Structures are given as structure tokens and as C-alpha cells.
Amino acid sequence: MKPFTYARAVDAADAVRLSGAPDARYLGGGTNLVDLMRETIELPAALIDVTGLSSTIEERADGGLLIGAATKNTAVAEHRAVRSRYPALSRAILSGASGQIRNMATVGGNVMQRTRCAYFYDAAGSRCNKRDPGQGCDATDGFNRMHAILGTSPSCAATHASDMCVALAALDAIVHLSRASGERTLPLTDLHRLPGDRPDVETVLEPGELITAVELPALPLAKRSTYRKVRDRASYAFALVSVAAALEVRRGTVADVRLALGGVAPKPWRAWKAEEALRGQPATEESFRAAADVELAEARPLRDNGFKVELARRTITAVLSELNGARA
Amino acid sequence: MSITINGSVAELSGDPRVSLLDYLREHRQLHGTKKGCDQGACGACTVLVDGERILSCLALAVQYEGRSVTTIEGLGAGGALHPVQRAFIEHDGFQCGYCTPGQICSAVGMAEEVRRGVPSSVTADLTAETALTHDELRERMSGNLCRCSAYNGIVAAIQDALVEAVR
Numbered sequence: 001m002k003p004f005t006y007a008r009a010v011d012a013a014d015a016v017r018l019s020g021a022p023d024a025r026y027l028g029g030g031t032n033l034v035d036l037m038r039e040t041i042e043l044p045a046a047l048i049d050v051t052g053l054s055s056t057i058e059e060r061a062d063g064g065l066l067i068g069a070a071t072k073n074t075a076v077a078e079h080r081a082v083r084s085r086y087p088a089l090s091r092a093i094l095s096g097a098s099g100q101i102r103n104m105a106t107v108g109g110n111v112m113q114r115t116r117c118a119y120f121y122d123a124a125g126s127r128c129n130k131r132d133p134g135q136g137c138d139a140t141d142g143f144n145r146m147h148a149i150l151g152t153s154p155s156c157a158a159t160h161a162s163d164m165c166v167a168l169a170a171l172d173a174i175v176h177l178s179r180a181s182g183e184r185t186l187p188l189t190d191l192h193r194l195p196g197d198r199p200d201v202e203t204v205l206e207p208g209e210l211i212t213a214v215e216l217p218a219l220p221l222a223k224r225s226t227y228r229k230v231r232d233r234a235s236y237a238f239a240l241v242s243v244a245a246a247l248e249v250r251r252g253t254v255a256d257v258r259l260a261l262g263g264v265a266p267k268p269w270r271a272w273k274a275e276e277a278l279r280g281q282p283a284t285e286e287s288f289r290a291a292a293d294v295e296l297a298e299a300r301p302l303r304d305n306g307f308k309v310e311l312a313r314r315t316i317t318a319v320l321s322e323l324n325g326a327r328a
Numbered sequence: 329m330s331i332t333i334n335g336s337v338a339e340l341s342g343d344p345r346v347s348l349l350d351y352l353r354e355h356r357q358l359h360g361t362k363k364g365c366d367q368g369a370c371g372a373c374t375v376l377v378d379g380e381r382i383l384s385c386l387a388l389a390v391q392y393e394g395r396s397v398t399t400i401e402g403l404g405a406g407g408a409l410h411p412v413q414r415a416f417i418e419h420d421g422f423q424c425g426y427c428t429p430g431q432i433c434s435a436v437g438m439a440e441e442v443r444r445g446v447p448s449s450v451t452a453d454l455t456a457e458t459a460l461t462h463d464e465l466r467e468r469m470s471g472n473l474c475r476c477s478a479y480n481g482i483v484a485a486i487q488d489a490l491v492e493a494v495r
Contacts, residue, residue, distance in 0.1 A: 006344035006390050031386045034347070035367050047344070049391060078446040083454040094449040098471020099438060100374055100383045235449070235470035 019208035021046040028109025063218030069108030088225035092167035095229040108211040117158035130199040145304035150265040156199030166262035170244035176213040192267035221248040239263030247323040249283040292316040334402025349384035360400035371472035374430040381437025400429035415489035423476030
């Protein structure tokens, strides 16, 4: 591992100030960054440990929750208010990684984790536009069964690996940010970029900008929300397809819906088109399937991942049907 | 810069690159904690930090300054084996034994998670009491691989040692 300096930030302002050092990176639980450093894909000269920053989950006056960015994934998943009011978030976190990793990983680090594309990781033997911009992409014509079908570009089809972020995208989460010039907030769905011709630029964050918290706005329909992950083995594997959804049905009609997909796109994929297609429609399996088709119409599969189109279609339909059947 | 290992205070390395796993094995000569994949995929390096199970291979030791680490060497008390260690022997919960220290530390941390009500991805009702059923146990231990595939013995050992303990 390349030598680096290590400093612990005492608060957000301290972290932002320390991040002015050349090639500095924020360090959360280390579950992704330490691995990438060992693989020489990340080569920071300075690590700023932000695990000592806010790790509280606060009730907001409007009925939402404010989750400090240093909160461990386990602590979010087990929190009573998250389990009862935002069950999709608990389920998404619990379906990711392992018990040990969830005890280490922070909310901020989970949002900022990088893809597990095998070509991105293979620094010695593969071309990757995300790792080395302009180099080319060996995944496009390679083994791309795990890759994205939505939002890709000729430069990159790597997926965003987070489960947590898929639920956050569905639940209208807002990310709180801090930088030298002040603070701002962004919807989580606006934080990650699509690859275009710069897959190395993964978020809209400015250099040194720090995630300080993730806010869950009050969302009554989230009480009936869930997360389903389809993968190659029953546990401890990345998603082939995952679905986070919340559904509100009144007199047999879809009054409101939230839908997001994982494992199929370079960012947590909010299915805006499917939601738009569903509102006001009869709450039936036919409507759910039709909405899935609207969202997946723009899918562009590669050689090995065409199965994800049908898998996503079926999983969306099954999850919405489950929520519809479970309504009180 | 100090850290507590199995009850004894020790000085940390000055090099921030040293993982907690390498610190335990190379600097403290505690070879019970195993290096399997060294990339967070196998669970062989699982240790307890302030009672919580983590992967020591993905942990920079410097991040754990001031914390209390328990390794397989520190689980038993006064020369006696921990009940989970005894149960692994009783149920033949291993073949080559390489994953065993990680399995046992993970099981002890997992039991504490169940006791305080942490749900899992197979928990049907997130708001109900958590019970350590066979399916729950297997899901919660999925971060510990055993390439000899001694899983039946591992699950039996953990059930025997912990199902009563977490009630």
C-alpha cells in the first residue's frame, strides 16, 4: 500500500479543512476504500477519518429522520423508527454485505462506495475508463453478466453496488453536504452521475465536499415499503436485480408509489417513468407489469446481461403485487 | 497511541497502513486470527471490537486506537474454553480449522446482535421479537465461509451453544 498520512477529524468543519491536503480522501469504515488502496486503485496521500462525526439518528419536527453520516449500517437497520416507518431501508441494508461489514460500514461511506466491476478492479490486466479515463473498457465486450442495462454509455456499464442507496432513492432521501463555502442539500437521486464519457466522475460532489447526514423526509406510504434482492446465492452477494418500493392504494387505485432499482444501472435508479405510469391506474398485476415495461423500454443489454430485463420486470411486478396484497 | 487486546494494553504501530489483522498477527504474535482472502470476502479474520464483530483485514489498526479488541485467544476465561469453542469440538464444526476462529468470534458477536434485537434479511416481521431459528442463524453467519463445507457441524454447534444464551 502506498504510504499516506492519517488524521481524525473532530467535526465536519475540521474534516473539510483537512481535506485541503493533496490527494486527500475521507475514510469511513474502510470496507471499500482500504480494499481499493490495497489493490492500488485508490492512491490517497492523506486519509481523513470521519467516523468520529455525527452518528446519531434524530427525529425531525416534520416527522422525518436525520441520520448522521458516520452512523453504522447496522445501527440504521436496527433503529426502531427505521424498521417501523421505513422498512425498505432496513431490509435493503440487511440484504447487503455481511454482519461484520455492516458493523463497520458508515452511511456516508456506503453512498460513496465504488463499483465492484471486475475490470475496474483488475488494474494490472484490464482497460477501464473509470480507473484510467480514456483507456477503453474491457467489460463492454467481455464478461458482462453483472453489468448495467439502464443509464450506461459506450464508456462504462458498471453498476452502483449499494443496496442502501436503492432504498434511499425510493424514499426521497436528501443528502446533507458540507464544503468550505458552506452547506447544501441534494436529493440522493441527484448525487450520483451517469457515466457519459466521464465514468471516473461518479458524483456531483466538489473536491473536499463531505456528506454529513442523510435525511429521510416524512413519507407515510413508506410504512408499507419493502426491498427485494435477487442474487446468485441466498446471502452475501451483490444484486443481479433489486427493487425498493412503497405503494399506497385507495379503492383499488394506485394513489401513490415509490420505485427504485439496484443492480441494473450505474447509479441508484429511481424508476420515475414507471411511477408516473402507475399513479391513478388500477392496482393490478397487469398495471404493475405495464409500468415495469415503460421503465425498461430503454434498457440496452450487453452480451451476457439481457436476462436482467426480464428479471427486473418480474421482480418489479412481484414486489408491487406483494405490497398490494399486504395492504390493510 | 494504544489499543487493548484481550484485556492488555498495547502500543499501536506508527505506520497507518497496518491493518488490524496484520497488527494482531505480525506485531502482537497472535496467530489465532486468520488471513483468508484479505479483502473482506471470507470472514476468517473476524474479531470483536467492544463486543461487535468486524473484519480485521479491512480495518486499519490506527482507526481502533483506544478500543478493546477480543480475538479467539481472549474468548475463554482462565484457561477454560468459551461455550462456543466447546460446542465446535462437540459438534465437529470444522475440518481444516482455518475458518474456525473467525466462525467462533462471529458467532459470539452475532449472538449479541440477536440479543439486542437486530433483525436480519430473513426476519419476516421487522417489528417483532427476533428468534435465532435455523434460517436466521444461517443468514446471520453468511459472512463466514468454510471451504471444507463443515456448515452442518458449524450450525449445530452455534445453535447448541447460543440458542439458549440469547433468550
